Amino acid sequence: MRRQAHKQKKVPRQGTSQLRIIGGTLRGRKLAIADLPGLRPTTDRVRETLFNWLQFDIAGQRCLDLFAGTGALGFEALSRGAAEVIMLEQQQAAVNMLRQHAQQLNPQCQGTLEVVPADALRYLQSPAAKPFDIVFVDPPFRSDLATRSCQLLNDKGYLAAGGWVYLETEKEWPLTVPENWSLAREKIAGQVCYRLFQVSEAHPQSHEASS
Template sequence: MNGRSKAAGPAGGGQVRIVGGRWRNTRLQVPDLPGLRPTSDRVRETLFNWLMPKLPGARVLDLFAGSGALGLEALSRGAASAVLVERDPALVTALRAVVTRLGAEGQVQVTSGDALRWLDTAAPQQADIVFVDPPFADGLWEQVIERLPRHIAPGAWLYVEAPAQRRQSLPPEWSLHREGGTREVGYALYRHATVTLRNDLNAVNNA
Protein backbone atom coordinates (compact mmCIF):
# COMPACT_ATOMS: atom_id res chain seq x y z
CA MET A 1 0.00 0.00 0.00
CA ASN A 2 0.57 3.28 0.36
CA GLY A 3 -1.25 3.55 3.56
CA ARG A 4 -0.74 0.57 5.68
CA SER A 5 -0.14 -2.60 3.79
CA LYS A 6 2.40 -2.76 1.13
CA ALA A 7 3.55 -4.95 -1.52
CA ALA A 8 6.83 -6.52 -1.10
CA GLY A 9 9.89 -5.55 0.74
CA PRO A 10 10.72 -5.51 4.41
CA ALA A 11 8.18 -4.28 6.88
CA GLY A 12 9.16 -1.27 8.90
CA GLY A 13 11.50 1.64 8.32
CA GLY A 14 13.68 2.34 5.34
CA GLN A 15 13.29 3.97 1.95
CA VAL A 16 11.68 3.42 -1.41
CA ARG A 17 12.43 5.32 -4.57
CA ILE A 18 10.43 6.82 -7.39
CA VAL A 19 11.29 4.54 -10.30
CA GLY A 20 10.75 6.74 -13.36
CA GLY A 21 9.93 10.18 -14.71
CA ARG A 22 11.05 13.65 -13.69
CA TRP A 23 11.61 12.65 -10.04
CA ARG A 24 13.33 9.38 -10.87
CA ASN A 25 15.45 7.97 -8.02
CA THR A 26 13.97 10.39 -5.48
CA ARG A 27 14.00 8.59 -2.13
CA LEU A 28 10.87 8.42 0.01
CA GLN A 29 11.16 7.63 3.70
CA VAL A 30 9.20 4.68 5.07
CA PRO A 31 8.64 5.16 8.82
CA ASP A 32 8.92 2.19 11.14
CA LEU A 33 5.19 1.60 11.59
CA PRO A 34 3.43 -1.76 12.01
CA GLY A 35 2.15 -3.12 8.71
CA LEU A 36 3.55 -0.33 6.54
CA ARG A 37 5.19 -1.95 3.49
CA PRO A 38 5.33 0.26 0.38
CA THR A 39 4.70 -1.35 -2.99
CA SER A 40 7.99 -2.74 -4.27
CA ASP A 41 9.94 -1.07 -7.07
CA ARG A 42 9.39 -4.11 -9.30
CA VAL A 43 5.62 -4.11 -8.87
CA ARG A 44 5.42 -0.36 -9.43
CA GLU A 45 7.55 -0.63 -12.57
CA THR A 46 5.14 -3.25 -13.94
CA LEU A 47 2.07 -1.23 -12.98
CA PHE A 48 3.32 1.99 -14.53
CA ASN A 49 4.34 0.24 -17.73
CA TRP A 50 0.68 -0.81 -17.98
CA LEU A 51 -0.52 2.71 -17.19
CA MET A 52 1.99 4.68 -19.25
CA PRO A 53 -0.39 5.65 -22.10
CA LYS A 54 -3.03 6.75 -19.55
CA LEU A 55 -0.83 8.93 -17.33
CA PRO A 56 -0.36 12.22 -19.24
CA GLY A 57 -2.81 14.71 -17.78
CA ALA A 58 -4.51 12.13 -15.52
CA ARG A 59 -6.17 12.99 -12.22
CA VAL A 60 -5.05 10.48 -9.58
CA LEU A 61 -6.63 9.36 -6.32
CA ASP A 62 -4.41 7.40 -3.89
CA LEU A 63 -6.63 6.31 -1.01
CA PHE A 64 -4.06 4.74 1.33
CA ALA A 65 -1.11 6.92 0.47
CA GLY A 66 1.47 5.80 3.06
CA SER A 67 4.89 6.75 1.70
CA GLY A 68 3.27 8.32 -1.38
CA ALA A 69 5.07 5.91 -3.70
CA LEU A 70 2.11 5.26 -6.01
CA GLY A 71 0.63 8.74 -6.23
CA LEU A 72 3.98 10.50 -6.55
CA GLU A 73 5.21 7.97 -9.13
CA ALA A 74 2.14 8.78 -11.22
CA LEU A 75 2.89 12.50 -11.04
CA SER A 76 6.54 11.92 -11.84
CA ARG A 77 5.48 10.13 -15.02
CA GLY A 78 3.07 12.78 -16.28
CA ALA A 79 -0.17 12.78 -14.27
CA ALA A 80 -1.61 16.25 -13.79
CA SER A 81 -2.76 16.08 -10.18
CA ALA A 82 -3.15 13.75 -7.23
CA VAL A 83 -5.19 13.49 -4.04
CA LEU A 84 -3.34 11.50 -1.38
CA VAL A 85 -5.49 10.25 1.52
CA GLU A 86 -3.73 8.97 4.63
CA ARG A 87 -4.96 8.47 8.20
CA ASP A 88 -1.65 8.28 10.12
CA PRO A 89 -0.57 11.78 11.28
CA ALA A 90 3.15 11.01 11.03
CA LEU A 91 2.76 9.80 7.46
CA VAL A 92 0.67 12.87 6.56
CA THR A 93 3.43 15.11 7.88
CA ALA A 94 6.06 13.19 5.90
CA LEU A 95 3.95 13.33 2.73
CA ARG A 96 3.50 17.08 2.99
CA ALA A 97 7.25 17.51 3.50
CA VAL A 98 7.99 15.43 0.38
CA VAL A 99 5.48 17.40 -1.68
CA THR A 100 7.14 20.65 -0.59
CA ARG A 101 10.61 19.26 -1.32
CA LEU A 102 9.50 18.31 -4.83
CA GLY A 103 7.85 21.68 -5.42
CA ALA A 104 4.58 19.92 -6.21
CA GLU A 105 2.19 21.83 -3.94
CA GLY A 106 0.15 22.97 -6.93
CA GLN A 107 -0.42 19.39 -8.06
CA VAL A 108 -0.89 17.44 -4.84
CA GLN A 109 -3.55 17.56 -2.16
CA VAL A 110 -2.56 15.61 0.96
CA THR A 111 -5.64 14.81 3.03
CA SER A 112 -5.49 13.55 6.59
CA GLY A 113 -8.26 11.11 7.42
CA ASP A 114 -9.83 7.70 7.13
CA ALA A 115 -10.31 6.63 3.51
CA LEU A 116 -13.86 5.30 3.96
CA ARG A 117 -14.98 8.44 5.74
CA TRP A 118 -13.33 10.56 3.07
CA LEU A 119 -15.11 8.64 0.29
CA ASP A 120 -18.44 9.18 2.06
CA THR A 121 -18.02 12.89 2.82
CA ALA A 122 -15.60 14.49 0.33
CA ALA A 123 -16.84 16.45 -2.63
CA PRO A 124 -17.13 14.20 -5.70
CA GLN A 125 -13.88 13.81 -7.60
CA GLN A 126 -13.31 13.00 -11.27
CA ALA A 127 -10.33 10.69 -10.85
CA ASP A 128 -8.97 8.99 -13.95
CA ILE A 129 -6.75 6.58 -11.99
CA VAL A 130 -7.41 5.23 -8.49
CA PHE A 131 -4.97 3.28 -6.32
CA VAL A 132 -6.49 0.97 -3.70
CA ASP A 133 -3.97 -0.80 -1.49
CA PRO A 134 -5.47 -0.79 2.01
CA PRO A 135 -4.03 -2.35 5.16
CA PHE A 136 -4.25 -6.05 4.45
CA ALA A 137 -5.45 -6.91 7.95
CA ASP A 138 -8.41 -4.52 7.72
CA GLY A 139 -10.08 -6.16 4.71
CA LEU A 140 -11.39 -2.91 3.25
CA TRP A 141 -11.35 -3.68 -0.49
CA GLU A 142 -15.10 -4.21 -1.00
CA GLN A 143 -16.08 -1.26 1.19
CA VAL A 144 -13.76 1.05 -0.71
CA ILE A 145 -14.71 -0.11 -4.19
CA GLU A 146 -18.46 0.20 -3.56
CA ARG A 147 -17.91 3.87 -2.63
CA LEU A 148 -15.78 4.76 -5.67
CA PRO A 149 -18.35 5.53 -8.40
CA ARG A 150 -19.06 9.10 -7.22
CA HIS A 151 -15.35 9.88 -7.32
CA ILE A 152 -14.31 8.60 -10.76
CA ALA A 153 -14.37 9.86 -14.32
CA PRO A 154 -15.93 7.79 -17.13
CA GLY A 155 -13.64 4.93 -18.06
CA ALA A 156 -11.50 5.31 -14.94
CA TRP A 157 -8.66 2.88 -14.18
CA LEU A 158 -8.43 1.09 -10.82
CA TYR A 159 -5.34 -0.55 -9.34
CA VAL A 160 -5.95 -3.04 -6.53
CA GLU A 161 -3.29 -4.71 -4.39
CA ALA A 162 -4.01 -7.52 -1.91
CA PRO A 163 -2.42 -10.61 -0.33
CA ALA A 164 -1.40 -13.21 -2.89
CA GLN A 165 -3.87 -15.78 -1.61
CA ARG A 166 -6.88 -13.42 -1.76
CA ARG A 167 -9.14 -13.62 -4.83
CA GLN A 168 -10.74 -10.29 -5.65
CA SER A 169 -14.37 -10.11 -6.69
CA LEU A 170 -15.21 -6.72 -8.17
CA PRO A 171 -18.62 -5.48 -9.33
CA PRO A 172 -19.37 -6.33 -12.99
CA GLU A 173 -18.82 -2.76 -14.16
CA TRP A 174 -15.09 -3.21 -13.50
CA SER A 175 -13.35 -5.25 -16.21
CA LEU A 176 -9.93 -6.79 -15.61
CA HIS A 177 -7.20 -5.34 -17.82
CA ARG A 178 -3.97 -6.89 -16.50
CA GLU A 179 -2.89 -8.75 -13.38
CA GLY A 180 0.26 -10.11 -11.79
CA GLY A 181 1.68 -11.26 -8.51
CA THR A 182 4.61 -12.07 -6.27
CA ARG A 183 4.83 -14.59 -3.44
CA GLU A 184 3.44 -11.96 -1.08
CA VAL A 185 0.91 -9.95 -3.10
CA GLY A 186 -1.45 -10.07 -6.01
CA TYR A 187 -2.11 -6.93 -8.02
CA ALA A 188 -4.48 -6.07 -10.83
CA LEU A 189 -5.54 -3.18 -13.05
CA TYR A 190 -9.23 -2.74 -13.93
CA ARG A 191 -11.20 -0.34 -16.11
CA HIS A 192 -14.65 1.01 -15.37
CA ALA A 193 -17.25 0.10 -17.97
CA THR A 194 -18.79 3.56 -18.24
CA VAL A 195 -16.56 4.37 -21.20
CA THR A 196 -17.74 1.27 -23.05
CA LEU A 197 -21.38 1.99 -22.27
CA ARG A 198 -21.01 5.58 -23.46
CA ASN A 199 -19.37 4.47 -26.70
CA ASP A 200 -22.15 1.94 -27.30
CA LEU A 201 -24.82 4.60 -26.77
CA ASN A 202 -23.05 6.99 -29.14
CA ALA A 203 -22.91 4.27 -31.79
CA VAL A 204 -26.65 3.64 -31.43
CA ASN A 205 -27.50 7.33 -31.53
CA ASN A 206 -25.36 7.90 -34.62
CA ALA A 207 -26.70 4.90 -36.50
Protein backbone atom coordinates (compact mmCIF):
# COMPACT_ATOMS: atom_id res chain seq x y z
CA MET A 1 0.00 0.00 0.00
CA ARG A 2 1.30 3.42 -0.89
CA ARG A 3 1.44 5.79 2.01
CA GLN A 4 0.25 9.33 1.65
CA ALA A 5 2.82 11.92 2.48
CA HIS A 6 1.99 13.89 5.58
CA LYS A 7 1.31 17.51 4.91
CA GLN A 8 3.60 19.66 6.98
CA LYS A 9 2.20 22.75 8.58
CA LYS A 10 3.69 25.92 7.28
CA VAL A 11 5.70 27.59 9.98
CA PRO A 12 6.21 31.33 9.55
CA ARG A 13 9.82 32.17 8.92
CA GLN A 14 11.20 34.68 11.36
CA GLY A 15 13.98 37.15 10.90
CA THR A 16 14.06 37.07 7.09
CA SER A 17 13.48 40.84 6.97
CA GLN A 18 14.67 43.70 9.12
CA LEU A 19 13.23 46.87 10.56
CA ARG A 20 15.47 49.88 11.19
CA ILE A 21 14.80 52.36 13.97
CA ILE A 22 15.41 55.80 12.49
CA GLY A 23 15.60 58.15 15.50
CA GLY A 24 16.17 58.48 19.22
CA THR A 25 18.39 56.48 21.56
CA LEU A 26 18.06 53.32 19.44
CA ARG A 27 18.73 55.07 16.16
CA GLY A 28 20.19 52.74 13.54
CA ARG A 29 19.23 49.59 15.46
CA LYS A 30 18.03 46.80 13.15
CA LEU A 31 15.40 44.36 14.34
CA ALA A 32 14.35 41.09 12.71
CA ILE A 33 10.67 40.91 11.81
CA ALA A 34 8.41 37.89 11.37
CA ASP A 35 7.74 36.87 7.78
CA LEU A 36 3.95 36.59 7.97
CA PRO A 37 1.10 37.29 5.54
CA GLY A 38 -0.37 40.75 5.94
CA LEU A 39 2.52 42.31 7.86
CA ARG A 40 3.16 45.69 6.28
CA PRO A 41 5.69 47.76 8.21
CA THR A 42 5.32 51.52 8.00
CA THR A 43 8.10 52.71 5.70
CA ASP A 44 11.11 54.72 6.89
CA ARG A 45 9.91 57.73 4.92
CA VAL A 46 6.43 57.72 6.44
CA ARG A 47 7.75 57.08 9.96
CA GLU A 48 10.21 59.94 9.66
CA THR A 49 7.42 62.30 8.62
CA LEU A 50 5.11 61.12 11.41
CA PHE A 51 7.69 61.50 14.15
CA ASN A 52 8.70 64.91 12.83
CA TRP A 53 5.05 65.87 13.34
CA LEU A 54 5.16 64.44 16.87
CA GLN A 55 8.72 65.40 17.80
CA PHE A 56 7.77 67.60 20.77
CA ASP A 57 4.91 65.38 21.92
CA ILE A 58 6.54 61.95 22.34
CA ALA A 59 8.83 62.26 25.38
CA GLY A 60 7.20 61.04 28.59
CA GLN A 61 3.94 60.05 26.89
CA ARG A 62 1.82 56.93 27.13
CA CYS A 63 1.39 55.25 23.71
CA LEU A 64 -0.80 52.48 22.29
CA ASP A 65 0.21 50.66 19.10
CA LEU A 66 -3.13 49.14 18.18
CA PHE A 67 -2.20 46.81 15.30
CA ALA A 68 1.48 46.42 16.12
CA GLY A 69 2.52 43.93 13.42
CA THR A 70 6.27 44.47 13.05
CA GLY A 71 6.33 47.00 15.90
CA ALA A 72 7.69 49.76 13.66
CA LEU A 73 5.68 52.55 15.28
CA GLY A 74 5.87 51.36 18.88
CA PHE A 75 9.63 50.76 18.82
CA GLU A 76 10.18 54.17 17.25
CA ALA A 77 8.12 55.83 19.98
CA LEU A 78 10.08 53.98 22.68
CA SER A 79 13.38 55.05 21.12
CA ARG A 80 12.24 58.68 21.09
CA GLY A 81 11.43 58.84 24.79
CA ALA A 82 7.88 57.56 25.30
CA ALA A 83 7.32 56.65 28.95
CA GLU A 84 5.17 53.63 28.16
CA VAL A 85 4.31 51.76 24.96
CA ILE A 86 1.70 49.01 24.78
CA MET A 87 1.57 46.95 21.60
CA LEU A 88 -1.45 44.86 20.61
CA GLU A 89 -0.97 42.00 18.16
CA GLN A 90 -3.04 38.86 17.54
CA GLN A 91 -0.67 36.71 15.43
CA GLN A 92 1.32 34.60 17.87
CA ALA A 93 4.46 34.41 15.72
CA ALA A 94 4.55 38.20 15.56
CA VAL A 95 3.88 38.43 19.31
CA ASN A 96 6.84 36.16 20.01
CA MET A 97 9.15 38.26 17.87
CA LEU A 98 7.93 41.52 19.43
CA ARG A 99 8.48 40.16 22.93
CA GLN A 100 12.03 39.11 22.09
CA HIS A 101 12.80 42.64 20.99
CA ALA A 102 11.05 44.15 24.01
CA GLN A 103 13.28 42.13 26.36
CA GLN A 104 16.36 43.44 24.57
CA LEU A 105 15.29 47.06 24.23
CA ASN A 106 13.55 47.85 27.52
CA PRO A 107 16.83 48.03 29.52
CA GLN A 108 18.27 50.46 26.96
CA CYS A 109 15.41 52.98 27.15
CA GLN A 110 13.92 55.18 29.81
CA GLY A 111 10.43 53.99 29.00
CA THR A 112 8.86 50.53 29.09
CA LEU A 113 7.30 48.42 26.37
CA GLU A 114 4.68 45.71 26.82
CA VAL A 115 3.38 43.34 24.14
CA VAL A 116 -0.22 42.16 24.62
CA PRO A 117 -1.50 39.21 22.53
CA ALA A 118 -5.01 40.38 21.68
CA ASP A 119 -7.50 41.16 18.95
CA ALA A 120 -7.62 44.95 18.86
CA LEU A 121 -11.40 45.34 18.59
CA ARG A 122 -12.05 42.89 21.42
CA TYR A 123 -9.48 44.65 23.57
CA LEU A 124 -11.16 48.01 22.96
CA GLN A 125 -14.57 46.68 24.03
CA SER A 126 -13.43 47.02 27.66
CA PRO A 127 -13.23 50.53 29.14
CA ALA A 128 -9.72 51.92 29.43
CA ALA A 129 -8.11 51.85 32.86
CA LYS A 130 -6.10 54.94 31.91
CA PRO A 131 -6.14 57.06 28.74
CA PHE A 132 -3.30 57.19 26.22
CA ASP A 133 -1.61 60.34 24.96
CA ILE A 134 -0.78 58.89 21.53
CA VAL A 135 -2.45 56.01 19.67
CA PHE A 136 -1.16 54.47 16.44
CA VAL A 137 -3.83 52.87 14.23
CA ASP A 138 -2.35 51.04 11.25
CA PRO A 139 -4.73 48.12 10.53
CA PRO A 140 -4.65 45.66 7.62
CA PHE A 141 -5.73 47.32 4.39
CA ARG A 142 -9.15 46.83 2.80
CA SER A 143 -11.01 46.49 6.09
CA ASP A 144 -13.29 48.65 8.22
CA LEU A 145 -10.99 48.20 11.22
CA ALA A 146 -9.81 51.81 11.18
CA THR A 147 -13.28 53.35 11.49
CA ARG A 148 -14.44 50.81 14.09
CA SER A 149 -11.27 51.29 16.11
CA CYS A 150 -11.63 55.06 16.10
CA GLN A 151 -15.14 54.92 17.52
CA LEU A 152 -14.18 52.45 20.25
CA LEU A 153 -11.11 54.46 21.22
CA ASN A 154 -13.36 57.48 21.65
CA ASP A 155 -16.27 55.75 23.36
CA LYS A 156 -14.29 53.63 25.82
CA GLY A 157 -12.03 56.34 27.23
CA TYR A 158 -8.74 55.37 25.58
CA LEU A 159 -7.84 58.91 24.51
CA ALA A 160 -6.58 61.74 26.67
CA ALA A 161 -7.96 65.18 25.84
CA GLY A 162 -5.39 66.91 23.67
CA GLY A 163 -3.91 63.56 22.68
CA TRP A 164 -3.00 62.37 19.19
CA VAL A 165 -4.24 59.58 16.93
CA TYR A 166 -2.20 58.47 13.92
CA LEU A 167 -4.15 56.68 11.17
CA GLU A 168 -2.69 54.87 8.18
CA THR A 169 -5.06 53.60 5.48
CA GLU A 170 -5.29 53.06 1.75
CA LYS A 171 -5.42 56.34 -0.15
CA GLU A 172 -9.06 56.16 -1.25
CA TRP A 173 -10.44 54.02 1.56
CA PRO A 174 -13.42 55.68 3.33
CA LEU A 175 -12.76 56.68 6.92
CA THR A 176 -15.11 58.04 9.56
CA VAL A 177 -13.73 59.57 12.75
CA PRO A 178 -15.39 61.11 15.84
CA GLU A 179 -16.34 64.79 15.58
CA ASN A 180 -14.10 65.79 18.46
CA TRP A 181 -11.04 64.82 16.39
CA SER A 182 -9.46 67.58 14.35
CA LEU A 183 -7.20 66.76 11.40
CA ALA A 184 -3.77 68.23 12.12
CA ARG A 185 -1.73 66.67 9.32
CA GLU A 186 -2.34 64.57 6.24
CA LYS A 187 -0.06 63.20 3.55
CA ILE A 188 -0.10 60.61 0.76
CA ALA A 189 2.77 58.31 -0.16
CA GLY A 190 1.98 56.04 -3.10
CA GLN A 191 -1.22 54.17 -2.22
CA VAL A 192 -1.01 55.06 1.48
CA CYS A 193 -2.79 57.96 3.16
CA TYR A 194 -1.55 58.81 6.63
CA ARG A 195 -3.16 61.31 8.95
CA LEU A 196 -2.61 62.77 12.39
CA PHE A 197 -5.65 63.83 14.43
CA GLN A 198 -5.80 65.73 17.71
CA VAL A 199 -8.48 64.82 20.24
CA SER A 200 -10.59 67.28 22.22
CA GLU A 201 -13.20 66.37 24.84
CA ALA A 202 -15.32 63.26 24.22
CA HIS A 203 -18.16 63.79 21.76
CA PRO A 204 -20.61 61.14 20.46
CA GLN A 205 -20.95 62.16 16.81
CA SER A 206 -18.67 61.09 13.97
CA HIS A 207 -17.77 62.61 10.61
CA GLU A 208 -16.22 61.37 7.42
CA ALA A 209 -12.56 62.22 6.93
CA SER A 210 -11.64 63.56 3.51
CA SER A 211 -8.66 62.27 1.54
